[in-house]
Amino acid sequence: MTTGPSIDPPSLTAGPNTQVVRYVPHTQILPAASLVITHAGVGTTMAALGHGVPLLCTPMGRDQFFNAEQVHALGAGRLLMPDSSSDAIAQAATDVLADARFTGGARRMAGVIRGYGGAQQAADALESLL
Numbered sequence: 001m002t003t004g005p006s007i008d009p010p011s012l013t014a015g016p017n018t019q020v021v022r023y024v025p026h027t028q029i030l031p032a033a034s035l036v037i038t039h040a041g042v043g044t045t046m047a048a049l050g051h052g053v054p055l056l057c058t059p060m061g062r063d064q065f066f067n068a069e070q071v072h073a074l075g076a077g078r079l080l081m082p083d084s085s086s087d088a089i090a091q092a093a094t095d096v097l098a099d100a101r102f103t104g105g106a107r108r109m110a111g112v113i114r115g116y117g118g119a120q121q122a123a124d125a126l127e128s129l130l
Contacts, residue, residue: 026047055106
């Protein structure tokens with residue numbers, strides 16, 4: 001679990017199988033992840049989908065509701081309101097992990113994202129416009 005700069009990790013109580021940190025690069029954790037629970041910001045959403053990891057999205061504002069709705073529409077995860085109870089979040093996480101359709105949807109999106117060509121292709125396209 002990452003807290004960002006606003007919450008001191010030791011101030012949270014976590015289970016024995018949970019590590020709480022301020023930040024960890026997506027590339028270090030997503031290859032081993034089975035599920036990402038997120039507010040559905042575009043960075044984390046795209047990183048998870050790029051690694052084929054299904055999402056449980058609890059949007060809070062800005063573009064997050066749109067992103068979460070797209071994840072749901074693509075079959076790559078579920079959307080829950082941010083005021084959902086911890087029991088509802090736990091049940092939704094269990095449901096996503098148990099339903100292969102969500103992993104399949106996330107993996108399909110990983111293939112689509114791989115097809116984008118990455119940063120080098122984007123740089124080449126921009127240079128061709130000069």
